[in-house]
Amino acid sequence: MTEAMAAAPLSRAELEVALRAIGAERYHNRHPFHRRLHGGDCSKSEVKAWALNRYFYQAMIPVKDAAILGSMPDPALRREWRRRIADHDGSAAGEGGIARWLALTDALGLDRDLVVSTRGILPGTRFAVEAYVAFCRTRPLLEAIAASLTELFSPALIGERVAGMLAHYDFVDAGALAYFAARPPQAAEDSAFALAYVLDHARTSEAQQAALAALRFKTDVLWAQLDALWLAYVDGRVPPGAWRPEP
């Protein structure tokens, strides 16, 4: 293959196939912690650790979306993107995705002040989530939007999670998992918009490679959080300062 051929941009359809292939290969539905969580093999403490740590991801998503909003010069684009912030923050206290996540941590018996303070989260969670926010704050808009495309793959995973958790754990019910009932239609809408944006704007080979790399980076952000959970709470290597289950 000549240099010129190697640098030829992918067609729209080829780029979409390449993006979806990253999900098939690297999305966190394949992580052993998720297999354990959904298969009913987690202890209650492991489920609590997962919910406590993931609160930080949930809480920082609107922060990263606000950073992305700040780099959008087009009002139509901002109108679309600001809905993401409203989905998580709600329009009043007690509403929105973050409040629904806290309903889950409440149901699991975690202290709300501890959860919201994020004092007990793992260093691996903090570093991964902060890396995602920093990426979206500093990289070009196309890459920040491409990084959100893991949401193409989340509705299927969430469906599997809700069914698995309701079947296997007597300490969660549909009310505790309300976050996940609301999320799939939002994710489908968000990711359809983001996918169209990336396919429309990644026209050169360089831009396409950057978009693909952004999505790979994001799968690493998700994977690293579950690796940290596994090491701490399945293998028992809880780092100093992190939340510890009662003996």
Ligand SMILES: O=C(O)c1cc(C(=O)O)c2c(n1)C(=O)C(=O)c1cc(C(=O)O)[nH]c1-2
């Ligand atoms: O339950 C999941 O596995 C899962 C995955 C992802 C994802 O793929 O990044 C998100 C969410 N949930 C989620 O609830 C959410 O609000 C969200 C926002 C984003 C993003 O990158 O903007 N991803 C995700």
